[in-house]
Amino acid sequence: MCTVCGCSGEGVAIHGDHSHAEAGPPDHKHPPRNHNHCGHNHHHHGGAAKTIDFGAGVAGAHAPGQSQSRLIQIEQDILSKNDSIAAANRQRLQELDVLAINLMSSPGSGKTTLLVESIKALCDAFPISVIEGDQQTSNDAARIRETGVSAVQVNTGKGCHLDAEMVNSALDQLDLSPGGILFIENVGNLVCPASFDLGEARRVVLASVTEGEDKPLKYPEMFSTSDAMVVSKTDLLPHLDFNVAELIENGQRIRPDLQVMQTNAKTPDGLLPWLDWLRDLRAQVSAQHRSLAAAE
Numbered sequence: 001m002c003t004v005c006g007c008s009g010e011g012v013a014i015h016g017d018h019s020h021a022e023a024g025p026p027d028h029k030h031p032p033r034n035h036n037h038c039g040h041n042h043h044h045h046g047g048a049a050k051t052i053d054f055g056a057g058v059a060g061a062h063a064p065g066q067s068q069s070r071l072i073q074i075e076q077d078i079l080s081k082n083d084s085i086a087a088a089n090r091q092r093l094q095e096l097d098v099l100a101i102n103l104m105s106s107p108g109s110g111k112t113t114l115l116v117e118s119i120k121a122l123c124d125a126f127p128i129s130v131i132e133g134d135q136q137t138s139n140d141a142a143r144i145r146e147t148g149v150s151a152v153q154v155n156t157g158k159g160c161h162l163d164a165e166m167v168n169s170a171l172d173q174l175d176l177s178p179g180g181i182l183f184i185e186n187v188g189n190l191v192c193p194a195s196f197d198l199g200e201a202r203r204v205v206l207a208s209v210t211e212g213e214d215k216p217l218k219y220p221e222m223f224s225t226s227d228a229m230v231v232s233k234t235d236l237l238p239h240l241d242f243n244v245a246e247l248i249e250n251g252q253r254i255r256p257d258l259q260v261m262q263t264n265a266k267t268p269d270g271l272l273p274w275l276d277w278l279r280d281l282r283a284q285v286s287a288q289h290r291s292l293a294a295a296e
Contacts, residue, residue, distance in 0.1 A: 089164055089171065102203045111185050123148065129176055132144060135158070160191070210242075216253070223254040228259040229251050230274055235267060
């Protein structure tokens with residue numbers, strides 16, 4: 001089990017009706033049945049809704065037989081080791097002058113389609129490589145390879161995210177060219193990937209218009225640790241009841257300097273904001289790498 005995304009049964013906090021109560025682990029007894037249709041309590045119309053917070057423990061995680069303090073130590077050890085490998089990855093990529101982008105999102109937001117179309121648009125200008133993260137199958141890597149670029153599939157099994165060591169192993173399988181772009185497509189998940197540095201230069205989160213405008217509020221760590229948000233599938237907006245402005249407002253409420261690009265992969269100019277951002281970033285990172293090399 002990944003300690004980062006586990007839920008806590010300790011220190012359950014219940015909020016609502018101006019009350020804050022601390023309770024022990026839930027006893028899993030079924031609540032009394034409400035025999036009124038539609039769930040209405042006819043004696044207490046408009047009663048305060050309550051939130052049962054299973055993440056109130058210090059570590060925000062729970063595993064049978066493990067104390068919160070032990071889980072905190074495990075999580076710190078995991079992330080410390082990961083950060084050390086990520087630093088080595090970052091140094092390696094910097095020396096090669098390779099721009100690494102960590103793409104994250106929930107499943108089905110359009111990461112692979114965005115990648116395929118981006119590769120078609122940019123491959124004549126930059127050497128491009130891809131690391132594909134999924135729990136199983138090499139379907140997405142096969143789609144990427146059809147464009148003619150090199151792609152390494154990393155299957156995480158039961159793992160819910162890529163980590164720096166997985167990326168380090170994948171880097172050994174790639175022939176990276178100076179001045180290139182490395183796209184890392186993370187496992188579809190809006191929780192754990194936010195906690196794991198891979199050695200990337202930038203983090204990008206996709207939020208499709210087929211999802212809710214409140215995604216940044218529900219998954220704040222993902223959006224607060226991302227440098228940019230790609231609003232994907234905007235070609236579907238005429239068929240949906242979706243407020244793009246509200247999504248952007250929520251994203252920048254979590255991270256005020258979050259850069260936002262609205263995209264779709266179905267029209268000729270649908271990716272222009274994203275492609276322009278990548279070209280500008282590629283130039284900026286090259287300048288930074290030259291400056292760092294000169295200082296050494």
